Amino acid sequence: MEPAMKTTPTQNWDTNVVLSVEHLTMRFGGLLAVNDLSFNVGRGDITALIGPNGAGKTTVFNCVTGFYKPTEGRIVMRHGKGFQSEKIEALTRTGRQFNDDGDDRVFLLERMPDFEISKRAKVARTFQNIRLFGGMTALENLLVAQHNPLMLASMMTIGGIFNLPGYKKARAEAIDFAAYWLEKTGLIERADDPAADLPYGDQRRLEIARAMCTRPHLLCLDEPAAGLNPRESTELNNLLQYIRKDHGTSILLIEHDMGVVMEISDHVVVLDYGEKISDGSADQVKNDPRVISAYLGVDEDEVAAVEAMIEMPPSERTPIPAKPAASKAKKKPGKNGKGGKS
Amino acid sequence: MAAAPNSGLMADSVKDAAIAALLVAVLGFFFFALRTDIGTGGLDLTYRWGMWFTAIAIVFAGRLLLNLFVFKTAKPVTSGITITVPAALTTVVGRFLGPVLLLMAVGLPFIVMVLFPDRDRQFIDLAILIMTYVMLGWGLNIVVGLAGLLDLGYVAFYAVGAYSFALMAQYLNIGFWTALPLAGLLAATWGIILGFPVLRLRGDYLAIVTLAFGEIIRVVLLNWYDFTGGPDGISGIPKPSFFGLDFSRTGGFAEYFGLDYSTIHRFIYLYYIILALALITNFVTLRLRKLPIGRAWEALREDEIACRSLGINTTNTKLTAFSIGAMFAGFAGSFFATRQGFISPESFTFLESAIILAIVVLGGLGSQIGVVIASVVMIGGIELLRNLGFLKEVFGPDFEPTQYRMLIFGLAMVLIMVWKPRGIISSRNPSAVYKERKKISSDMVAQGEGH
Numbered sequence: 053m054e055p056a057m058k059t060t061p062t063q064n065w066d067t068n069v070v071l072s073v074e075h076l077t078m079r080f081g082g083l084l085a086v087n088d089l090s091f092n093v094g095r096g097d098i099t100a101l102i103g104p105n106g107a108g109k110t111t112v113f114n115c116v117t118g119f120y121k122p123t124e125g126r127i128v129m130r131h132g133k134g135f136q137s138e139k140i141e142a143l144t145r146t147g148r149q150f151n152d153d154g155d156d157r158v159f160l161l162e163r164m165p166d167f168e169i170s171k172r173a174k175v176a177r178t179f180q181n182i183r184l185f186g187g188m189t190a191l192e193n194l195l196v197a198q199h200n201p202l203m204l205a206s207m208m209t210i211g212g213i214f215n216l217p218g219y220k221k222a223r224a225e226a227i228d229f230a231a232y233w234l235e236k237t238g239l240i241e242r243a244d245d246p247a248a249d250l251p252y253g254d255q256r257r258l259e260i261a262r263a264m265c266t267r268p269h270l271l272c273l274d275e276p277a278a279g280l281n282p283r284e285s286t287e288l289n290n291l292l293q294y295i296r297k298d299h300g301t302s303i304l305l306i307e308h309d310m311g312v313v314m315e316i317s318d319h320v321v322v323l324d325y326g327e328k329i330s331d332g333s334a335d336q337v338k339n340d341p342r343v344i345s346a347y348l349g350v351d352e353d354e355v356a357a358v359e360a361m362i363e364m365p366p367s368e369r370t371p372i373p374a375k376p377a378a379s380k381a382k383k384k385p386g387k388n389g390k391g392g393k394s
Numbered sequence: 395m396a397a398a399p400n401s402g403l404m405a406d407s408v409k410d411a412a413i414a415a416l417l418v419a420v421l422g423f424f425f426f427a428l429r430t431d432i433g434t435g436g437l438d439l440t441y442r443w444g445m446w447f448t449a450i451a452i453v454f455a456g457r458l459l460l461n462l463f464v465f466k467t468a469k470p471v472t473s474g475i476t477i478t479v480p481a482a483l484t485t486v487v488g489r490f491l492g493p494v495l496l497l498m499a500v501g502l503p504f505i506v507m508v509l510f511p512d513r514d515r516q517f518i519d520l521a522i523l524i525m526t527y528v529m530l531g532w533g534l535n536i537v538v539g540l541a542g543l544l545d546l547g548y549v550a551f552y553a554v555g556a557y558s559f560a561l562m563a564q565y566l567n568i569g570f571w572t573a574l575p576l577a578g579l580l581a582a583t584w585g586i587i588l589g590f591p592v593l594r595l596r597g598d599y600l601a602i603v604t605l606a607f608g609e610i611i612r613v614v615l616l617n618w619y620d621f622t623g624g625p626d627g628i629s630g631i632p633k634p635s636f637f638g639l640d641f642s643r644t645g646g647f648a649e650y651f652g653l654d655y656s657t658i659h660r661f662i663y664l665y666y667i668i669l670a671l672a673l674i675t676n677f678v679t680l681r682l683r684k685l686p687i688g689r690a691w692e693a694l695r696e697d698e699i700a701c702r703s704l705g706i707n708t709t710n711t712k713l714t715a716f717s718i719g720a721m722f723a724g725f726a727g728s729f730f731a732t733r734q735g736f737i738s739p740e741s742f743t744f745l746e747s748a749i750i751l752a753i754v755v756l757g758g759l760g761s762q763i764g765v766v767i768a769s770v771v772m773i774g775g776i777e778l779l780r781n782l783g784f785l786k787e788v789f790g791p792d793f794e795p796t797q798y799r800m801l802i803f804g805l806a807m808v809l810i811m812v813w814k815p816r817g818i819i820s821s822r823n824p825s826a827v828y829k830e831r832k833k834i835s836s837d838m839v840a841q842g843e844g845h
């Protein structure tokens with residue numbers, strides 16, 4: 053689909069694709085936030101979407117998860133293996149949102165409303181400014197995430213009112229599943245505390261746990277490491293690795309911290325001013341002059357010097373006058389971050 | 395050095411008090427200083443300078459004292475006053491308050507008959523009124539307290555319920571017990587019809603449009619003369635029967651059970667009907683809160699965007715809250731119709747919505763017990779203020795206490811809101827527990843749209 057820089061012959065994200073973003077354009081009035089962007093997310097990969105502030109990363113997320121309707125372009129989510137080109141083309145012509153055959157379903161996300169994307173296409177997300185249900189306990193947060201299966205089990209509330217056995221069982225299972233994720237995120241001790249009471253790092257992990265409780269095929273994380281201390285950052289890496297390995301969930305994350313990105317991503321896509329400037333493995337991207345110039349705000353002819361410095365261990369680097377672009381703004385753990393764009 | 399900040403404080407306070415006094419002088423000029431009466435051949439103008447000056451002086455002095463001792467000092471005198479209730483006491487009260495209130499509610503008619511034998515009808519009637527508001531409060535609590543949707547037109551569904559029964563009785567000769575579920579269903583349907591366009595709006599817009607819809611329903615009832623009787627209302631609405639027995643002098647309830655006929659039977663019966671209806675409302679709400687739908691309502695109040703990212707259809711979720719709330723208002727409405735025997739659009743003004751909303755807000759958003767306390771205080775309190783005859787002894791025979799009813803009432807509301815801005819009962823009970831049930835303080839709980 054996408055003529056990526058193919059130094060190695062085939063990459064997982066070229067053949068085994070869970071999400072493909074095709075010619076995505078998003079315009080806000082006169083502002084072109086995302087311009088003709090195409091990239092693939094490989095099944096089971098950890099894919100990082102990086103770029104300076106304002107590059108359009110969150111906008112891409114909002115298009116993928118249905119919070120914005122893209123101006124142009126197609127976003128395809130696949131549950132089945134393979135590229136399934138014919139099926140997708142056929143579906144595109146019908147004007148339907150997804151095809152209904154069994155497990156190999158494909159979804160055209162740009163046609164679907166946001167909640168259906170989570171419910172049917174199984175794409176879960178977190179937000180750049182955390183959006184937990186602050187007045188509800190950690191456990192309740194994870195139960196809300198299991199709303200749709202629980203709703204079915206309660207027979208749209210009727211069985212629930214009379215506390216029928218089917219609902220009771222589903223409820224116990226939902227609590228177990230929530231407890232499992234609380235355990236995995238190290239929050240089980242705080243299960244009965246209101247989410248707003250948790251420290252910032254815990255809130256970030258709780259939001260990931262909540263997203264995982266929707267049993268997603270693809271997990272989209274918007275700056276999950278922002279504001280974390282180094283220890284929490286390492287824990288986060290381990291958690292993401294675990295999610296990918298043991299649950300087979302593909303992960304698409306936005307990240308500023310290049311350390312985190314280089315360490316855990318299989319595939320990196322770099323955005324600048326809404327356009328893709330690089331796409332490949334972490335190593336390929338790291339050495340791409342365009343990335344370095346975009347990230348560090350230097351001219352391309354200075355790149356060689358910068359490259360030389362990147363090769364050095366961090367302790368020996370002389371500080372480069374940092375552009376605010378790559379600064380890692382610590383956000384306040386707002387209780388209910390309403391009104392903020394994410 | 396020490397004197398400087400003090401004199402600064404004095405100067406500041408005087409300046410501030412002077413500004414306040416000036417404002418009163420300007421505003422009060424038209425209300426206090428000038429008075430017009432209709433006289434022969436036009437208006438008579440009288441000047442009341444004394445009153446005007448008194449008002450200015452009171453505001454100046456009050457503001458000055460407040461500035462000196464509360465607003466502007468480093469050590470406000472009020473900082474010493476904190477009302478602390480021992481934690482053990484609150485948990486004990488919390489545990490037993492519900493059951494005790496329930497027992498009292500169940501035994502109330504008989505308690506009243508024993509304690510106040512000559513005013514029992516009046517008191518039971520008041521209890522019926524309070525219970526109606528408890529039910530309405532509980533119904534609105536679903537919409538405002540749980541789902542966080544500020545609905546200023548709740549009385550519309552009360553009206554739909556009342557008129558449904560009244561019209562069914564008038565045109566189709568349907569009795570109360572048949573009409574009751576139908577009225578609830580109709581109100582719920584109206585909830586969906588009105589909710590569908592309205593619930594896309596957020597915050598203040600939602601509040602204003604629900605208010606407008608409430609008024610539209612009232613205005614339609616007022617103007618559709620041929621069908622609803624317009625301002626004349628509908629009278630002769632039948633009373634509920636007790637398993638087919640009427641509460642009539644002959645051949646009714648009393649005769650069947652071998653009792654002496656008394657009008658109090660009907661009052662007691664009505665009381666138990668509304669008690670049962672209210673308890674059903676409460677039971678359903680409490681159950682719904684622990685079910686996925688109720689949890690989704692609360693999540694919606696906390697963060698709608700997060701809800702959508704978790705696959706919750708927020709439009710449907712809001713609609714269910716809106717229509718279930720409307721349904722209970724519909725039940726309460728048809729009860730109101732049968733109790734009164736006569737209804738007209740007069741009974742369904744915006745003031746009614748405001749009172750119900752005030753009950754919910756004062757009680758503490760989402761709190762069921764809070765609604766009960768607030769209803770008793772507000773509705774009972776208003777009635778109590780009608781009976782302030784003893785104040786005549788204090789202020790002389792010209793003093794008319796009922797005139798000050800609303801003033802006292804307003805003051806009480808302001809005081810409660812200052813003391814407990816989140817309502818009387820301001821904590822949230824989690825809907826599911828892993829190990830240990832902890833109360834959630836309301837500072838953390840979001841209030842939803844338009845608060």
Ligand SMILES: Nc1ncnc2c1ncn2[C@@H]1O[C@H](COP(=O)(O)OP(=O)(O)O)[C@@H](O)[C@H]1O
Nearest residue numbers: 080085104105106107108109110111112393394
């Ligand atoms: N809802 C919106 N309305 C208008 N402009 C927006 C909106 N969302 C994002 N933008 C603009 O799009 C650009 C990209 O923003 P964003 O995707 O948040 O960047 P990033 O997440 O990469 O920092 C910015 O210039 C931002 O101001």
Ligand SMILES: [Mg+2]
Nearest residue numbers: 109110180394
């Ligand atoms: Mg962003």
